[in-house]
Amino acid sequence: MHAYVLTAGCRSVDDLRLIERPVVNPGPGQVRIRLRAATLNARDRAILKGNYPPFAVTRDITPLSDGAGEVIAVGAGVTRFKAGDRVVAGFFQPKDGLGLDEGPVQLGGPLEGVLAEEIVLDQDGIEPIPGDLSFVEAACLPCAAMTAWNALMEAGGSVKPGDTVLALGTGGVSIIGLQIARAAGARVIVTSSSDAKIERAKTIGAFAGVNYRTHVAWEKEVLRLTGGRGADCILEVGGFGTFSHSLAALAPRGRIGLIGGFAGSVENLSFLRARRGSIHGIAVGTREMFQRMNHAFAVQGIKPVVDRVFPFAQAADAFRLQESGDFVGKIAVEIG
Template identity: 45%
Template sequence: MRYHAYTATNDLDSLSLHEAPTPEPGPGQVRVRMGAASLNYRDLLIVTGRYPGMVSKGLIPGSDGAGTVEAVGPGVSRWQVGDRVTGTFFETWLGGPMVPAHFEHSLGGTAPGVFTEQRLFPAEALVATPAHLSDEEAATLPCAALTAWNALFEGPVPLKPGDTVLVLGTGGVSMFALQFAKAAGAEVILTSSSDAKLERGRALGADHLINYAKQPDWDQAVLAATGGRGVDHVVEVGGPGTLQRSISAARHGGQVHLIGVLTGGTLEPLPILFKTVTVRGVFVGSRTMFEAMNRLITQRGLKPVIDRVFPFAEARDALKHQIGASHFGKLVVKIG
């Protein structure tokens, strides 16, 4: 089998193809022939040395992949050869709360990733791929989609019809948040620095569009769009550089779901207190959440937004393309 791995530390150009024997599944394991993988900003953080506790040298990157079961080990009854499956980001987080031990089993970080033609998975660490999705589409779900789902539906105050959601930017998490919010009957405010991307967001159902390059005080534009009330939920992917305005844009008692670390900056905490806003860290999700999300995706026939699909041999180019942040939705690498 062929796989991509880094041969040097913090060196994206060292990502190269290697060969290894086909692995045989042991007890409780499943061998999956990978059909596709998708990229996340986390992949860039790891290879540039900005992700705590992760070392890129020797790593097979990629946390998100989908394919077909081609062999099962002893004791496996959950899957059969030919089943279409998608991997989970944390191989051991099946349900319940997140605990530190799960960090040791994160694909493409503390565990080998999915940029490989074949991979062994614990049988419990897979979910069934929605039948209407291709492997390329399913490969976008494990991190970006599940993070958006966790933010909107798994928190202390889940999204409900009629709520208002603020979505920052047009990356993978944001586009899934837009689609999920609309599927749940919510109103969505979308921000971007590109009018063209905003119009694509409108086509997906965004109700209000804000170009933050033209309106730097975009939190005030959000308040104006909600009649001064503020939004119920903010899907916050920017980090410190946008968090202050996200808190400002939330309603009293609103929820700010902190996901991304794309920007630097400082935070004044008093508005959190004065507005009784909940700032909640969201780090992907469990297999139980994944299965719940897939039920909605199946029932509504939702299709992930894919910007571009790269051939397997061009995985390095896919990562480099992500650096420019010019994509709309997800970048995918076709493997099978």
């Protein structure tokens, strides 16, 4: 079977190679999957560039954490799946007998990833594809959608009808967050560097958008758009550069899902106290959350927004588009 690898010490998309690998038969409790689609996350770009502190590419490894496909064989003792089932991999995988909450490890580093024609996974590391989602749409769920769902619907409460949600930027987490928040009855404000992307976000259901390049103090626009109240829940994907603005845009008793990485210390935490707000650290989500989210996607018919789908042979172009920033929502690779 064919698989891509990032070569040890990789720094750019030129270090992505297509190789031939022997097929692996599933062991006890394992499932062999013919992968059909994969999607990219910001983490994959960081790994490719050797700029992801939790994981350095010191050996050749297949990239990407998020994939979906079809079961083609099951090992002894597998009870949850059979050949022909449509499945999506979880972001965290069980390993060495550890439960998912004890020692979760991720696909695409340190575990071999999903930019390949096949993968063998533990049956507890995969879930059925919800509803009638395509393989490409299902491959948007494990990291981006799970993270947004956790911040909006799990961490410290859940978004209610009539709430205002603020999503920073128009990338994978924020756009699927926009879709989830709309399904929960909230109105959504996005920020973006691009007016054209704001218009696109409005077609996906955003109530308003603020260009953070032309409105450097964009929190003031968020307050204006909400009659001075601010946002009840914020998807904080920006980190150090955006955090103080997000705090200032927070409604009384609002929640911030802390998603993007911090580059330094954070000021203005006393404002959070005065607002009686809360911040929740988000690390994608647990298997139970993944199951709750997938149920909601099936019932609500939520289809993740995918900007471009590249054929397997042109996977490198998917990384190039990600690097350009010229996309809204997710970027996918269709694997035959």
